[in-house]
Amino acid sequence: MLKDILTTIAPTGTIDETGEILSLTIDAKDWREVAVQLRYHEGCKFDYLFCVTAVDWKTHFTMVYHFDATEGRQRLVVKAKINDRTNPEIETVCDIWRTAELHEREAYDLMGIKFLNHPDLRRLFLTDEWVGYPLRKDYDDPINMIKL
Amino acid sequence: MFEEVGRTETGDLIINIGPQHPATHGVLHLVITLNGETVKKIEPHLGYIHRSIEKMCESLTYRQYIYVTSRMDYLSSHINNHACALVVEKGLQIEVPQRAQYIRVILDELNRIASHLLWWGAIAMDVGAITPFFHAFRERELITDIMEETCGARLTMNFMVPGGTMMDIHPDFVKKTKAFLNFFKSKLPEYHELVTGNVIFKGRLEDVGVLSKEDAISYGTSGPVARASGVSCDVRKLYPYDVYSQINFEEAIETKGDCYARYKVRMKELEESIRIIEQLIDNIPEGEFQAKTKAVLKLPKGEYMTRVETARGDLGVYITSEGGTTPYRIKFRSPGFSNLSALDHMVRGSKIGDMVAIMGTLDLVIPDIDR
Numbered sequence: 001m002l003k004d005i006l007t008t009i010a011p012t013g014t015i016d017e018t019g020e021i022l023s024l025t026i027d028a029k030d031w032r033e034v035a036v037q038l039r040y041h042e043g044c045k046f047d048y049l050f051c052v053t054a055v056d057w058k059t060h061f062t063m064v065y066h067f068d069a070t071e072g073r074q075r076l077v078v079k080a081k082i083n084d085r086t087n088p089e090i091e092t093v094c095d096i097w098r099t100a101e102l103h104e105r106e107a108y109d110l111m112g113i114k115f116l117n118h119p120d121l122r123r124l125f126l127t128d129e130w131v132g133y134p135l136r137k138d139y140d141d142p143i144n145m146i147k148l
Numbered sequence: 149m150f151e152e153v154g155r156t157e158t159g160d161l162i163i164n165i166g167p168q169h170p171a172t173h174g175v176l177h178l179v180i181t182l183n184g185e186t187v188k189k190i191e192p193h194l195g196y197i198h199r200s201i202e203k204m205c206e207s208l209t210y211r212q213y214i215y216v217t218s219r220m221d222y223l224s225s226h227i228n229n230h231a232c233a234l235v236v237e238k239g240l241q242i243e244v245p246q247r248a249q250y251i252r253v254i255l256d257e258l259n260r261i262a263s264h265l266l267w268w269g270a271i272a273m274d275v276g277a278i279t280p281f282f283h284a285f286r287e288r289e290l291i292t293d294i295m296e297e298t299c300g301a302r303l304t305m306n307f308m309v310p311g312g313t314m315m316d317i318h319p320d321f322v323k324k325t326k327a328f329l330n331f332f333k334s335k336l337p338e339y340h341e342l343v344t345g346n347v348i349f350k351g352r353l354e355d356v357g358v359l360s361k362e363d364a365i366s367y368g369t370s371g372p373v374a375r376a377s378g379v380s381c382d383v384r385k386l387y388p389y390d391v392y393s394q395i396n397f398e399e400a401i402e403t404k405g406d407c408y409a410r411y412k413v414r415m416k417e418l419e420e421s422i423r424i425i426e427q428l429i430d431n432i433p434e435g436e437f438q439a440k441t442k443a444v445l446k447l448p449k450g451e452y453m454t455r456v457e458t459a460r461g462d463l464g465v466y467i468t469s470e471g472g473t474t475p476y477r478i479k480f481r482s483p484g485f486s487n488l489s490a491l492d493h494m495v496r497g498s499k500i501g502d503m504v505a506i507m508g509t510l511d512l513v514i515p516d517i518d519r
Contacts, residue, residue, distance in 0.1 A: 049368055050455075070379060099369075
């Protein structure tokens with residue numbers, strides 16, 4: 001049911017049913033269009049953005065969005081693949097789900113992903129002068145980092 | 149950051165509250181734009197106690213990382229540990245013994261009562277009543293004593309491990325918990341007499357900081373904050389874990405969405421927690437308290453997400469595993485972080501005095517937000 005809708009709104013995406021939650025992997029440039037559909041399409045109505053996070057795969061990044069629909073109780077994971085590692089960019093969704101504003105600032109702060117059209121993209125936890133993005137796998141801080 | 153103090157071009161006053169301020173309950177720094185006494189904008193500055201737990205966990209094994217998570221939402225440390233144990237159990241398909249499941253749920257609910265008691269004392273203090281704090285701490289002390297006996301710690305317990313609990317319960321645990329419940333039940337009417345029906349208290353909270361249902365969902369709020377706006381979001385009901393599916397309890401829901409509704413939801417949850425413990429405490433099955441697990445835990449390659457209901461809301465633990473002994477990437481979706489994002493929306497347009505009441509009913513724990 002949901003799978004059929006997903007193939008129509010994201011024809012280039014791949015759907016994975018093996019996990020606990022249905023997951024959809026798309027390219028970062030398609031993200032904005034898919035996001036609008038996920039929120040407003042009759043069969044989706046994913047109104048609750050539960051979790052936003054970024055994963056560094058050393059060659060590329062993925063943004064992982066966990067969704068819940070408060071009506072109908074569907075769950076979905078969307079993974080948007082960002083191939084450009086030197087200058088990772090993706091469209092913001094904080095006008096669709098307001099909670100994304102702080103979550104995206106966190107991802108920008110710690111992972112260095114730029115959210116296009118974000119109203120207030122600044123560092124959230126670290127100071128403005130901080131160099132580098134600590135959650136990246138290649139981040140190194142010889143003074144402050146404790147290696148276990 | 150502090151040079152921001154001053155006036156904007158339109159003559160609005162910019163002030164800083166925190167990082168050290170009694171109303172922020174921790175090191176939260178708010179930059180507030182004021183027009184007279186009316187709040188025009190609130191901007192949280194975070195990171196004063198950011199420990200980068202997510203990065204730390206990338207080099208900790210699945211047995212070690214439990215200890216760090218107690219330090220996130222330190223008022224729900226049992227429940228944090230529970231989430232971390234559950235995600236590993238899910239990945240390795242460990243069957244947790246019934247006894248451990250019962251103990252874990254009882255401890256979770258005791259922890260929830262302790263957390264809500266501290267909040268109850270603090271919100272009363274925020275709006276100007278000192279006495280309730282001492283009432284709340286009298287009862288809370290009994291819970292921390294029970295925890296100390298069984299877990300060896302009063303605040304950061306680290307008691308729940310993948311496969312069950314770390315130790316068996318103390319021989320006096322059942323007796324003392326029952327004694328506490330009886331005592332607490334006799335005191336709860338006093339709480340309502342002292343605070344719930346109080347005219348001044350109601351005046352400070354009613355119709356203040358209203359959050360509509362749509363906004364509650366859009367801002368990703370969870371726990372008592374969302375339930376006070378009429379969103380049914382109790383993880384214990386929606387995605388039950390351990391023995392919650394067998395227990396008879398009600399989800400506390402209010403529809404008004406103001407500060408007083410959030411207050412009522414938490415007070416109702418206190419009663420429901422008592423109900424849950426009473427159903428379990430006499431029936432703790434005999435048997436093992438921990439499943440037999442391998443000495444070295446390796447999560448199979450893949451992604452795992454678990455959600456539990458902490459005292460503050462919906463805590464999500466998301467692990468990306470590459471098959472090793474440590475997580476490749478771990479993300480803690482903390483309830484306080486999302487609840488905080490609604491603060492600006494709720495406070496805008498109200499008086500600065502109301503901000504303290506609104507923040508009080510959000511029940512923010514800063515280490516949970518900063519992680």
